[in-house]
Amino acid sequence: MVNIEQFAKRLNILMDYYEISAALLAEKIEVQRSSISHILSGRNKPSLEFVLKILKAFPEVELYWLLNGVGNFPKKVEVKASAPTLFSEIETPINTINEPKPAAKQVNHIIDNERKENTDQEIERIVIFYKDGTFKNYTP
Numbered sequence: 001m002v003n004i005e006q007f008a009k010r011l012n013i014l015m016d017y018y019e020i021s022a023a024l025l026a027e028k029i030e031v032q033r034s035s036i037s038h039i040l041s042g043r044n045k046p047s048l049e050f051v052l053k054i055l056k057a058f059p060e061v062e063l064y065w066l067l068n069g070v071g072n073f074p075k076k077v078e079v080k081a082s083a084p085t086l087f088s089e090i091e092t093p094i095n096t097i098n099e100p101k102p103a104a105k106q107v108n109h110i111i112d113n114e115r116k117e118n119t120d121q122e123i124e125r126i127v128i129f130y131k132d133g134t135f136k137n138y139t140p
Contacts, residue, residue, distance in 0.1 A: 002067050008040045010066055013073065014058065029053040 015025055022036040031050060038044040055061055060074035126138040 002045065004039075004042050004045055006069055007046060007067070008042060010069060010073070011036075011040060011054075014054070014061060014066075017074070018058070029057045
């Protein structure tokens, strides 16, 4: 069961976070201003429709946090790269010692193509970030 007083406090936290008034919140989630006022005062309980409108308007709000105070606000979102990257198809051979890595060859090829296309611009450096947190700087 939802504690109405705690729900009202979390609603106030949400409004403070977004720096919006009760009137602006009502406008954003498309409810009457009195609905917000009645919930904040403890007169009315939030309806399912009300809660769903908040979740739709504010994707950073977790359902369980809003209802029960469990979880985080704003919601912690994990960013995963799902799109292919420039070097996702390139594999580095294990036995190469002094031979430039295929990624470096690819970078040089890209740099050469860019120079041909943009003769008035010069590339200062290229930084490649690896999944393990390391990176390499390439200066043409």
